[in-house]
Amino acid sequence: MFSKACEYAIRAVIYICHQSKNGERVGLKEIAKRTDSPEAFMAKILQKLVKNGIVSSLKGPTGGFVLDKEQQEKIRLVDIVYAIDGDNVFNGCGLGLRECSEEQPCPIHDKFKNIRNGLSKMLHQTTIHDLAEGLSTGTSYLRI
Amino acid sequence: MFSKACEYAIRAVIYICHQSKNGERVGLKEIAKRTDSPEAFMAKILQKLVKNGIVSSLKGPTGGFVLDKEQQEKIRLVDIVYAIDGDNVFNGCGLGLRECSEEQPCPIHDKFKNIRNGLSKMLHQTTIHDLAEGLSTGTSYLRI
DNA sequence: TTAATAAAGGACTTATTTATCCGTTATTTG
C-alpha cells in the first residue's frame, strides 16, 4: 500500500508527536530505536519531512525533532503520504493504464475508485494528533 | 496498490477471458500488444498464471492461452493478486510492524483494517467473467 | 571561543522489481 519509507515516516511522525505533547524534543537515534527502523534511512526521511513542513527540527546539542502545536493539530496522514510517496496512491489507474478515465474506464475502474475514495477519505480525516493519542492512552503501540 | 507484474496479469487474464468467450485462443504477442505490456515480461507472468491454474495454455502452432468455461466463471481478482503478489496485500500491518495484532495494534490498525476489508471483499466478489463482460459491451477498455 | 552535539546533505552500496535474451520442449501441419 505504502512504500517502506512512507511506513517509517508515519511511525516517526506519530512518535515525535507523542513526545512533543510531553514537551520533549527527540533525536534521530531515539526515533529510529522507538520506531524500529534503520537509523541512516530514517535520517533521510526526516529531512524530507522537515522540508515539507511536517516536522520541525533544531540542530546542535538539545536539538532534535519536534511537532509544534499547529503541526500536531493540522498534520494529517495524507500530508505524510503525499510528501513521501507523492500522488500515485491517489491518482493512478488500478491496472496502471495511462489512458484510463471516466470516459474510457478500465474494467476495474469503478470498483477500484470506491476503495481508493475510502482510503483517501481516511487519510484526510486522520490527524497525527488522533493517532498519537492512542500511544498516550496505551491503546496502540509502535513497538512492543 | 498492486505490483506492475500484477497489473499486467489482471489485464492479461481479462483479455484472454474476453477472447476465450469468442472461442479464440490467443498468443503471447497478441496479449502483450492488446494489454500494452512488455512481451518478455508478460511471458513470465503468464507462466506463473498457468502454474497457478488461472489460465490454460497449449504449445505449438495454433497454441496459446485460454480460459476454459470453469476458469471464466471461477477465477476472481483475488486469485490473480494472490498468485502474483502473494498475501502481503491482505495480511501485513499498514505501518509494516511485524508485531501488530488485535491485542497490540499499531496506531492506524483499525482504520487500515476497514480499507483492507473493503479491498479484500471487492477482490473476492469480482470474477474475471464480470470484468471481461465490460470489454464485450464496450463499457470498459484495456487500451484506447 | 572551543568542544561537543545533532541535523543536513551528498555520494555510495545493496536489494528488489522490472524487463530482456536465448536455447529447449512440445505440438501441429504438410
Next chain:
DNA sequence: CAAATAACGGATAAATAAGTCCTTTATTAA
C-alpha cells in the same frame, strides 16, 4: 518425418527502492 510455431525455463541486464557512510553546518553550553 521435417519444418514451423508457440509456450517453457534459465540466465542476465536495467531500473528503482531501500539502506549506508561520511563530511559539513549549525547550535549550545562550559
